[in-house]
Amino acid sequence: MGFSDDDFNDEELREFLADVFSRTGYDFSQYSVSSVKRRIARIIETEGLTSLRQLWSKLLTQKSFETMFVESLSVPTTAMFRDPEVFKFLREQVLPQLVDVPLLRVWSAGCSTGEEAYSLAILLTEAGLYDRSRIYATDINEEFLNKARTGVFPIRLMTDYIVNYLESGGSEEFSSYYTSAYDRVLFTDKLKRNIVFAHHNLAIDTSFNEFTLVFCRNVLIYFNQDLQEKVHKLIEGSLVSGGYLVLGEKESLPRSTARGAYKQLSKPFKVYQRTY
Numbered sequence: 001m002g003f004s005d006d007d008f009n010d011e012e013l014r015e016f017l018a019d020v021f022s023r024t025g026y027d028f029s030q031y032s033v034s035s036v037k038r039r040i041a042r043i044i045e046t047e048g049l050t051s052l053r054q055l056w057s058k059l060l061t062q063k064s065f066e067t068m069f070v071e072s073l074s075v076p077t078t079a080m081f082r083d084p085e086v087f088k089f090l091r092e093q094v095l096p097q098l099v100d101v102p103l104l105r106v107w108s109a110g111c112s113t114g115e116e117a118y119s120l121a122i123l124l125t126e127a128g129l130y131d132r133s134r135i136y137a138t139d140i141n142e143e144f145l146n147k148a149r150t151g152v153f154p155i156r157l158m159t160d161y162i163v164n165y166l167e168s169g170g171s172e173e174f175s176s177y178y179t180s181a182y183d184r185v186l187f188t189d190k191l192k193r194n195i196v197f198a199h200h201n202l203a204i205d206t207s208f209n210e211f212t213l214v215f216c217r218n219v220l221i222y223f224n225q226d227l228q229e230k231v232h233k234l235i236e237g238s239l240v241s242g243g244y245l246v247l248g249e250k251e252s253l254p255r256s257t258a259r260g261a262y263k264q265l266s267k268p269f270k271v272y273q274r275t276y
């Protein structure tokens with residue numbers, strides 16, 4: 001019988017996460033309990049362990065395991081032009097509003113392995129805005145960031161990415177954005193040049209710039225209500241007046257958001273404009 005998330009209770013999890021925080025500085029205490037529990041149970045099982053206590057001993061004795069552990073609590077799932085209709089909406093309705101912005105700062109918060117940032121670079125290129133854009137793509141997970149920085153992706157993913165690109169209203173030759181060799185593609189330096197990948201933990205780090213466009217998609221779903229509200233305050237403090245916020249399909253603004261602080265541009269898209 002394998003280990004399952006029923007094998008420890010919420011109180012044990014809470015104490016364990018407090019210990020993890022004091023040892024590693026990573027605070028998972030406000031991540032959604034069910035998601036963290038499931039992930040921890042999976043790690044215990046794949047490591048051949050039988051309890052949280054054994055997991056804690058392994059964390060204490062093996063530094064390399066600590067990194068692996070922290071990273072396996074993050075969920076990498078992503079894709080280029082994920083939810084292509086949102087990119088289409090941005091392409092058609094939002095980017096034309098930004099033609100007069102002298103320096104366009106864009107933040108991809110929780111960027112995973114970089115697909116979102118490269119999609120934004122393509123979108124901005126095609127809108128004629130990329131030369132004066134900077135994309136700051138951040139994540140808690142160093143391993144994802146290192147992958148993102150290489151700009152190298154498996155060629156097999158391109159079939160889906162091209163479909164998404166076309167559905168997003170793209171009409172260029174998608175393969176002109178990369179060179180391919182064997183089973184990989186490498187995005188061009190031209191596309192990479194205005195993207196900065198950096199470590200940033202939404203749970204504890206502060207705002208680091210002012211942005212005209214913030215993407216924070218499919219990250220907040222893993223946080224509890226308090227942490228979601230905290231991150232929303234951080235985003236609000238990082239958006240210029242009139243700036244745009246894009247959330248994931250299943251995400252929305254928290255109830256605590258001041259009335260009238262944002263307007264949703266067009267339902268069902270989770271694209272909001274800051275009104276003040």
Ligand SMILES: C[S@@+](CC[C@H](N)C(=O)[O-])C[C@H]1O[C@@H](n2cnc3c(N)ncnc32)[C@H](O)[C@@H]1O
Binds near residue numbers: 074110112139200202
């Ligand atoms: C499911 S991916 C979403 C990727 C991309 N935004 C998208 O929608 O395709 C969630 C990402 O959030 C990152 N993440 C989780 N907790 C975070 C935190 N506290 N600060 C920054 N990034 C975090 C994970 O490492 C992961 O890369």
